[in-house]
Amino acid sequence: MTGVSLSPPRAARVPSVRMPHWDNARFLAVTLVVIGHGIQRLTYDSNYALALYLFIYAFHMPAFAIISGYFSKPGPPSALQMRRVLTDILLPYFIMEAIWALVKFFAEGETDLNPSKPSWTLWFLLALGIFRLILPYLALLRWPLAWAVIGSIGVGYFDNVDSTFSLSRAIGILPFFVLGWKLREWGVIERWQTATRSVWLYRGLAVTVFAGWLAIILSNIDLWRTIDLRFWFFYDDSYQGLGESQWFAGGVRLGLIVLAVILSAAFFSLVPRRHTWITDAGQATMYVYLLHSFVLYPLRESGLLQDERASAMWLLSLVLASIGVALVLSAPIVKKIFHHIIEPKPRWFFAPLPDDSAPPAKKP
Template sequence: MASRIRYFDIAKGIAMICVVLGHSVLMVVPMSGAARLVYIFCFSFHMPLFFILSGYFMHADRPFAWRKESRELLLTYALTAAAVVVLHAVLALALHHDTAHVTGTWLLAALYGSGANTGNELIAMSRSIGAIWFLLALFWAHLLVHIAYRLPATPLWIIGFFALGYLSSRYAWLPFSVQAGLTASLFVYLGCLGKRFDVIGLFRRWPVLWLPSLAVWGLAIWKYSSFGLATNVYGQTPLLSIVGSVCGSLCIIGASQLVDRWIPYLNTALAFIGRYTLAIFCAHLLENDVLPWVTIMSKIQPIIGYQAEPFLIFAVKSVLIAVMALVLYRIPAINAVYFPSLRRKQAVVKG
């Protein structure tokens, strides 16, 4: 088994923290100036980084691994979405709400597979499944990159996939995050190119390249208007948003190399988070979808104020996610889905 490169895990750990932090900030209205800066920073790179790193480690030249991709992405999505539906049904029953309506609403959201409501869905939607749209989109992106890799003029196909996803989503938002997968294929493919042409090594040999990358990322943050891969929103300057997110991802990887080398304990903690992002991602989705955060926030905002509220919510979410991830780790059979390394260890033992 190939050894892991720790600074890549650190980069994923930073991105995972930014996912939870960004969602915590989004929950609070009004948004303070400091919270908005945090929000823009997080959303300027976190999801592109996941797609880019996924592309970096995929083998587009090999046949598409249907079984592995379906198990690690589609099965994980199905189990997590089913848990959301069941937990909402149980809560509705306990609180004497309309259980059939609540269950049906969340079941529809799970089946549609959208990260957020766009208003362009093919059917009326009152809920969206949330963060695990990423699993569906990553499945499509991996499949599309594998297809494009076997066709002439591969970059043109990738650009075509992106354009199809981006333009079609202006008119209708399809189920299963297909269009998000179409646009995400660009970031996955860029990750493949980064590995093929050893971009990390190039930056190591020419450190001056970090300066323009940081400048472009800073410009994208300064000019930020909106950026959400879940619904193909790229703001008023889509090209700057895309290039800025790629430069931001590179800068986070560079920062992760520094953390890995110079900051003990923090490097271990971030690498641990990065190694288990799948379980953490799904645990975050469960607490984010199921817990009555609106009610909770209405109780704490008068006490601590809206400026501090998003950061308190982030702290609470972090504890809950850690506990839920530990529970997932302790459930036989289920743990092998959310912690793929366990399945590989079990396979080695059996072998």
């Protein structure tokens, strides 16, 4: 949360033939986003809701960042690629921020329009832009993944690096984006696509990993609630802001990064590699990501999801409803209606592209 796109910006898309595995992964990941946002208010009163929330948030946005990094190029962008970053990331961001400003004005009387503070889900759009800006420079260094991890851990020690333009969060999850890029360079996914005999072994291991993580969450749920573990998974606040000012607080983030990588690997290994009934929906993850918050906003703000309604039945109902929301928003009719908002193409806004095919001018 293109990867938001969750699909990466089209400037970064490399393969001409879509791989069903990635479209399946995109849709499943964005569905986890919708579920996480849908049950968030239940986490205050329900341990089961909090457990599911922690289970999802430990890896779903890192997985999106990995997908985005996999489809990103490390070289300097061309003029066409830079234009597409503007149309695929920045223009949708400002359009959606303006719409959110109107929603907040009519619903809450709030008049504070501040594009530097992303509304709800929009932080990931800015993070994608930051990733594209940073990657060509990281690619010039030795051990870019190690530097990204150091940056993620180090930024937590600075209180003055905050959520303005999503900077703290972008740097926090940068290692996953770089990891995705390196996975393509290492050819890991290509080998997985052609694997046969070892597939079910890895998938069995993945199920074991997820079951173990869920068991750890459930057996220590009171501890996780006490220390507000969920806020650590946002990769947003400084360690001081999270209530941990000790010098070793960065070690906690390092542990969470390792955990997210393990869980993301388990997630990707369980994603179907062939074309399925959700594959086509995986091509519309940007629509699901940007529009689902408008569906959930009235429900979240109504107070219907707290106190006596924080039951297991409500939790199950919200999970199923969230899956339904993701499916509906990925439908072709939604793309047709909201295409000009989510994927604007204002040709009049840009200067003509340089003619790269023209021969270079001769020196006098």
